[in-house]
Amino acid sequence: MKLLRILAAAAMFAGILAGCLALLLLVLLMVRFPPILIAVLASLLPNRASASLVSCSRLRKETMLP
Structure with missing residues (x-):
C-alpha cells in the first residue's frame, strides 16, 4: 500500500512538472517568435x-x- 502511494505521488509530481515545463516552453516560444x-x-x-x-x-x- 505504501508503494502505491509513493508511485501515485511520483506520477502526480511528474505530471505537474511536465505541465509547468510545457507552459514555460510556450511562453518562451511566444517571446522568441x-x-x-x-x-x-x-x-x-x-x-x-x-x-x-x-x-x-x-x-x-x-x-x-x-
Whole structure:
C-alpha cells in the first residue's frame, strides 16, 4: 500500500512538472517568435468578440420597442 502511494505521488509530481515545463516552453516560444503570440491572441479574440456581439444584439432586441 505504501508503494502505491509513493508511485501515485511520483506520477502526480511528474505530471505537474511536465505541465509547468510545457507552459514555460510556450511562453518562451511566444517571446522568441512574436507571430506565435499574434496567432494565439487572434485565436482567442474572435470568440470573445463574437460572444459580446451576440449579447449586445440580444440586449438591443430586448430593449427595442415594438
